[in-house]
Amino acid sequence: MPGFELFGEAERKHVNDVLDSGVLMRYGFDGMRNGHWKAKELETALQERLAVKHVQLVSSGTSALTVALASANVGAGDEVIMPTFTFVASFEAILALGAVPVLVDIDDTLTLDPEAVKKAITPKTKVVMPVHMCGSMADLEALKRICDAHDLLLLEDACQAFGGSYKGIPLGSYGDLGCFSFDFVKTITCGEGGAMVTHNDQYALHADHYSDHGHDHVGNDRGAETHPFMGYNFRISELNAAVGLGQIERLDEILAIQKRNYTILKEALSEVDGVTFRRVPQGGEENYSFLNFFLPTEEKTRRAHKALAEAGIDGSFYWYDNNWHYYRKWQHLIEQKALGKLPKEAANGLQYLKTADFSSSDNWMGRTISCLIKLGWSEEVMKERAARAADSLRSIA
Ligand SMILES: *Cc1c(COP(=O)(O)O)cnc(C)c1O
Numbered sequence: 001m002p003g004f005e006l007f008g009e010a011e012r013k014h015v016n017d018v019l020d021s022g023v024l025m026r027y028g029f030d031g032m033r034n035g036h037w038k039a040k041e042l043e044t045a046l047q048e049r050l051a052v053k054h055v056q057l058v059s060s061g062t063s064a065l066t067v068a069l070a071s072a073n074v075g076a077g078d079e080v081i082m083p084t085f086t087f088v089a090s091f092e093a094i095l096a097l098g099a100v101p102v103l104v105d106i107d108d109t110l111t112l113d114p115e116a117v118k119k120a121i122t123p124k125t126k127v128v129m130p131v132h133m134c135g136s137m138a139d140l141e142a143l144k145r146i147c148d149a150h151d152l153l154l155l156e157d158a159c160q161a162f163g164g165s166y167k168g169i170p171l172g173s174y175g176d177l178g179c180f181s182f183d184f185v186k187t188i189t190c191g192e193g194g195a196m197v198t199h200n201d202q203y204a205l206h207a208d209h210y211s212d213h214g215h216d217h218v219g220n221d222r223g224a225e226t227h228p229f230m231g232y233n234f235r236i237s238e239l240n241a242a243v244g245l246g247q248i249e250r251l252d253e254i255l256a257i258q259k260r261n262y263t264i265l266k267e268a269l270s271e272v273d274g275v276t277f278r279r280v281p282q283g284g285e286e287n288y289s290f291l292n293f294f295l296p297t298e299e300k301t302r303r304a305h306k307a308l309a310e311a312g313i314d315g316s317f318y319w320y321d322n323n324w325h326y327y328r329k330w331q332h333l334i335e336q337k338a339l340g341k342l343p344k345e346a347a348n349g350l351q352y353l354k355t356a357d358f359s360s361s362d363n364w365m366g367r368t369i370s371c372l373i374k375l376g377w378s379e380e381v382m383k384e385r386a387a388r389a390a391d392s393l394r395s396i397a
Contacts, residue, residue, distance in 0.1 A: 326365055
């Protein structure tokens with residue numbers, strides 16, 4: 001997954017353009033910036049790549065989620081459906097707006113189970129937020145049908161799935177809103193950065209203002225601009241955007257290496273008894289940043305994870321025990337350990353978590369291993385690693 005492995009000349013060139021003028025901010029200073037608008041250029045490049053009408057670049061994926069929700073007028077007490085398997089950023093963004101994260105089971109796609117989503121809908125539900133974890137996607141058509149029937153918004157967290165697609169549509173641009181992260185370990189990186197995308201003019205306008213203190217960006221005197229509504233500062237710097245411009249030029253190269261290495265590993269593991277693979281919804285094309293597979297029991301999966309580590313296969317993850325990516329270790333959320341008081345609506349809305357039953361998610365996550373696909377592994381190295389991984393999995397049978 002990590003684009004940082006390929007950091008090189010293209011990134012350096014764009015960063016140097018910014019250093020030469022010294023204009024590190026994305027807005028204003030027109031006369032000083034030698035024609036360089038790195039954030040704007042990256043927004044245009046993303047617009048083209050994702051075939052989406054609007055892109056708002058921001059400071060992180062977490063900011064992108066917050067800005068996306070705010071743009072769609074999500075606020076105190078609104079319920080946002082999200083999966084049990086994701087990154088903590090999902091509930092952080094929801095809670096930042098005083099809204100309520102409603103955790104819902106995953107299925108064998110390792111993202112939202114549409115049947116479980118249906119059961120979680122209440123009159124307060126406003127958004128369904130699937131998270132395309134580890135390079136593959138939710139069943140977007142089924143989720144869209146549910147959203148249309150209940151008048152809900154579909155927000156895709158595509159932070160880990162840049163470059164993947166569903167029925168020919170780039171992930172992130174299928175729903176009403178989509179979010180990406182360009183933090184240091186994502187498919188392409190800005191160092192820190194993120195983007196919100198949408199086809200909706202109103203949400204795009206909201207995002208443009210909200211991410212910059214409510215500035216309406218009319219005219220060329222920042223001090224004289226008006227503030228139609230309150231915002232916040234989620235701006236990206238020109239330096240970070242410059243890195244992203246270098247990286248997006250190499251996206252196809254990154255995806256091609258990932259696909260090659262993923263395919264070598266998948267072919268080798270297909271030969272191992274008891275190994276089955278995560279379901280990719282029909283019409284889905286992964287970004288190949290991880291290979292995700294199941295073993296028959298939790299006990300075997302724990303042994304398999306240990307065997308892989310002992311065989312020197314780094315980058316294999318057992319999310320079930322992970323502090324950051326699965327609800328089971330989110331005691332801080334469940335017990336509402338915040339530095340200050342949470343808004344009343346959020347505090348009340350989170351009570352259900354103390355007794356919630358996610359055994360259906362546990363059944364999948366307890367048996368899941370994800371292998372990170374690195375760019376630095378040559379075809380030869382990958383073949384050797386794949387054979388070693390397959391052998392170590394056979395040894396625990
Ligand atoms: C990385 C990530 C985020 C947050 O992105 P940051 O840029 O690190 O804030 C959100 N959701 C998912 C699924 C992620 O993997």
